[in-house]
Amino acid sequence: MKNTWITAALLAGAISACSGDKAGDKIDRMHSDKMESFSSATLNWQDEAILPPGAQSALLVGDPTKAGVFIVRLKFPPNYPIPAHTHPFTEVITVLSGKLGNGMGETFDTSNGEVLNAGDSFVLPAGHSHYVWTTDEETIVELIATGPWDISYINPADDPRNSKP
Known part of the structure; x- marks a missing residue:
């Protein structure tokens, strides 16, 4: 169970891409006057700058840069690690496809965690150190959390935002 919380941390990385709409294209998705469906085949995938x-x-749905609930999907390549980190708010993560490993603690160690399959979910409380990884296949998860x-990252050198000019 504790390792399940780690997976949620991976999802938090989706925040950057979620807030990456082009100027002028921002939509208030938390206040809709119509029903909206989301097709996996037509999602607008963006590189996620806060993850490796x-x-x-x-x-x-929502805006991860603002207060309130948001929902984002994250796509990770095979054999993808996200180093140990924390998040400011609780996350709920559901594996939609592939497999997602997760572990608790400040040291990345795939032997000290669990692997979740498609359909599995976990909750990660705010401030818990965790890390996640994928196995030999692409993995897609859905993250539901509260912004901002x-x-x-536990080790600031792991933060990809620190290597940007």
């Missing part, structure tokens, strides 16, 4: 290179996100969102 290779992750992508697609915002479904952020991710704090």
Whole structure:
């Protein structure tokens, strides 16, 4: 169970991509006057800047940069690690496809965690150190959380935002 919470941390990385709408294209998705469906085939995947290179996100509902609930999907390539980190608010993560490993603690160790399959979910409380990884296949998860969102890597050198010019 504790390892399940780690997976949620991975999802938090989707925040960056979720907030990456082009100027002028921002939609208030939390206040809709119509029913809206989300087709996996038509999602607008964006590179996720707050996660290690290779992750992508697609915002479904809300705005992770503002107060309030948001929902985002995150796509991770095979054999993808997200180093130990924390988040400011609780996350709920559901594995939609593939497999997602997760572990608790400040040291990345795939032998000290669990692997979740498609359909599995977990809750990660705010401030819990965790890490996640994928196995030998692409993995897509759905993250439901409260903004404003952020991710704090235990080792600042792991933060991809620190390597940007």
